[in-house]
Amino acid sequence: xxxxxxxxxxxxxxxxxxxxxxxxxxxxxxxxxxxxxxxxxxxxxxxxxxxxxxxxxxxxxxxxxxxxxxxxxxxxxxxxxxxxxxxxxxxxxxxxxxxxxxxxxxxxxxxxxxxxxxxxxxxxxxxxxxxxxxxxxxxxxxxxxxxxxxxxxxxxxxxxxxxxxxxxxxxxxxxxxxxxxxxxxxxxxxxxxxxxxxxxxxxxxxxxxxxxxxxxxxxxxxxxxxxxxxxxxxxxxxxxxxxxxxxxxxxxxxxxxxxxxxxxxxxxxxxxxxxxxxxxxxxxxxxxxxxxxxxxxxxxxxxxxxxxxxxxxxxxxxxxxxxxxxxxxxxxxxxxxxxxxxxxxxxxxxxxxxxxxxxxxxxxxxxxxxxxxxxxxxxxxxxxxxxxxxxxxxxxxxxxxxxxxxxxxxxxxxxxxxxxxxxxxxxxxxxxxxxxxxxxxxxxxxxxxxxxxxxxxx
Numbered sequence: 246x247x248x249x250x251x252x253x254x255x256x257x258x259x260x261x262x263x264x265x266x267x268x269x270x271x272x273x274x275x276x277x278x279x280x281x282x283x284x285x286x287x288x289x290x291x292x293x294x295x296x297x298x299x300x301x302x303x304x305x306x307x308x309x310x311x312x313x314x315x316x317x318x319x320x321x322x323x324x325x326x327x328x329x330x331x332x333x334x335x336x337x338x339x340x341x342x343x344x345x346x347x348x349x350x351x352x353x354x355x356x357x358x359x360x361x362x363x364x365x366x367x368x369x370x371x372x373x374x375x376x377x378x379x380x381x382x383x384x385x386x387x388x389x390x391x392x393x394x395x396x397x398x399x400x401x402x403x404x405x406x407x408x409x410x411x412x413x414x415x416x417x418x419x420x421x422x423x424x425x426x427x428x429x430x431x432x433x434x435x436x437x438x439x440x441x442x443x444x445x446x447x448x449x450x451x452x453x454x455x456x457x458x459x460x461x462x463x464x465x466x467x468x469x470x471x472x473x474x475x476x477x478x479x480x481x482x483x484x485x486x487x488x489x490x491x492x493x494x495x496x497x498x499x500x501x502x503x504x505x506x507x508x509x510x511x512x513x514x515x516x517x518x519x520x521x522x523x524x525x526x527x528x529x530x531x532x533x534x535x536x537x538x539x540x541x542x543x544x545x546x547x548x549x550x551x552x553x554x555x556x557x558x559x560x561x562x563x564x565x566x567x568x569x570x571x572x573x574x575x576x577x578x579x580x581x582x583x584x585x586x587x588x589x590x591x592x593x594x595x596x597x598x599x600x601x602x603x604x605x606x607x608x609x610x611x612x613x614x615x616x617x618x619x620x621x622x623x624x625x626x627x628x629x630x631x632x633x634x635x636x637x638x639x640x641x642x643x644x645x646x647x648x649x650x651x652x653x654x655x656x657x658x659x660x661x662x663x664x665x666x667x668x669x670x671x672x673x674x675x676x677x678x679x680x681x682x683x684x685x686x687x688x689x690x691x692x693x694x695x696x697x698x699x700x701x702x703x
Contacts (some may be wrong), residue, residue: 249273252416252701254449254664256692258284258294261670263453263604264315267294267323268423268666271302272416272703275396278307278330279412279423279449283318283349285575286606290365293319296326298695306392309334309381310425311409312341312491318349320377321368333390335400336383337408337531343378344523345491350374386410386535402536404428404438405644406492407528413441417703422658423449426667428643429650430463433499434528436536438646440657447700448660452668453602453645455676460647466640467500471509473598473638478511478566482594482635487582487609489574492644493601494521495528495544497570500642502547516562516569517549518581557584563592574601576609578624583608587623587631595635600642613639648676655680655687662688662700 252272259266264284270277276299284292304327309317312334320332320342334342350369384390384400391397395417400410405426414421422445429437454460477484488494498517504510525544532541552571556562562569571582586608589595603609608623615621615633623629646654655663663680665673670691677689692698 250703251699252419252421252703254692254698254700255299255696256666256694257296257299258282258694259315260666260692260694261668261673263602263667263669265292265294265319266316266667267319268449269299270414270421272396274303275393276302276304277392277396277414278304278323280310280316280425281307281319281323282313282315285315285577286604293322293365295695296323300326304330306331306333308398308412309338309342310403310412310423311405312338312345313406313426313489314345314349314352316425317342317345320346321373322365324373324377325368331382332380333382333384335386335408335410337527337535338410339378339381339383340527340530341408341491341524342381344520344527346374346377347371348490348520401441402436402439404435406435407495407531407535411438411440413445416701419701419703420445421447421449421701422660424451424654426451426453426644427646429646429654431538432463432644433496433503434538434542435496435644436538440654444659446660447662447664448655448658449664449666450651450654451645452651452665452672452676454643454647455651455665455668455672456648458648460643461641463642466642467504469638470598470640471504473596473636474510474568477594477596477636478513480594481566482592482596483562483565483567483569483589484596484598485569485571485582485585485589486598486600487574487576487586488521488570488572488600490518490521490572491524493574493642494518494570494572495525496642496644497600498525498544498547498549499542501568511566514562514565514567515547515549516552516556516560516567516571518552518570518572521570521572522549522551552581557581557588563588574609575603575607576612577607583623586612587629589635590631590633591635593634597635597637598640599637600640602643602645612637648679651676652679652683655684660687662690664690664692664700666692
């Protein structure tokens, strides 16, 4: 058996980490990349997947699973390296990317402002970003796409957010399924994931929540959130909820609106980011054409107040109880949620509700793990020292699969080999061990970055 009869896998980023997700599938002279993301906390060129080591390869195709920055944010950089590659994604993701990539350019300027080498910013110029939506090939779910005679793929609904997809890849009648970010629980807006109907030979799966066998239900977390909001606002305070502009913002807006409609919480002003509001309109554009919990629902009809820059210091919510959905979800420095958190943390009658994953090196992680009346350092330079006087409570409204559902997926798809990505090393080790114990004989791979692995013979 020669190398020409084998399919190889290489993690260019996002193997044993959550960020810069990008994976190379190679067969003969065919090379396909899955996702092209940025890392949320690394600096300089480390923010990108490692394309330098494969720059001499001909990359024919890039498939994007969804529009979160850690999966699509490096697309302009990728195109500079591989300008002739075909780019595929779902129709909703293409529409979302048209909004989010412009915002990514602004984030990049802030990330590189203290770096010696700012040459990477040239890939994020407006004229380049304007071209990207024109060259993306927009594909419907479950439509088979021929990449070459012996290679084809189709998208399945991943249930993570609007437009998110898994990728079912078929090479010489051998099948590889990449989950992207996947969720098997029904959210407020998005229905659960749909898996391939038949077994696959190789499963590449995310492991974000692999440390948790079973997550608390959305309903039970909503009961806790209701209690938290009522207690804070009942004492005259306001509640800050850091969210990602895409996905979590829309889900939380709908959840809060439903809670107010059912009189579970007071009818309070909801402050909302401009970017998230622009993405609401994209959600509304696809309220009939993709799988949705409530077809026809328009997020634009939910009353909101847009956050303005001067609200950070002089917002009406400092005097009148309100709820603020502010980006970013990890409370990254120089974002609205970061600036607001500095003020909220100091106020004893206020509250911060953390609702999702935060990288251990982000301010959001420090807030999630803080204790009342202690002092924490928020920023990386150590100049922002804040007393935690407000109430901080953690909630689990994750849009990633719980460990129990990942195991069920392995059982259903019955792959020969499972490749674990998009998780830290302890998480990947834990779920890998459980797979080996539950399914003796299966091979489990925790890929090292840039190491080339043989995953199939054809």
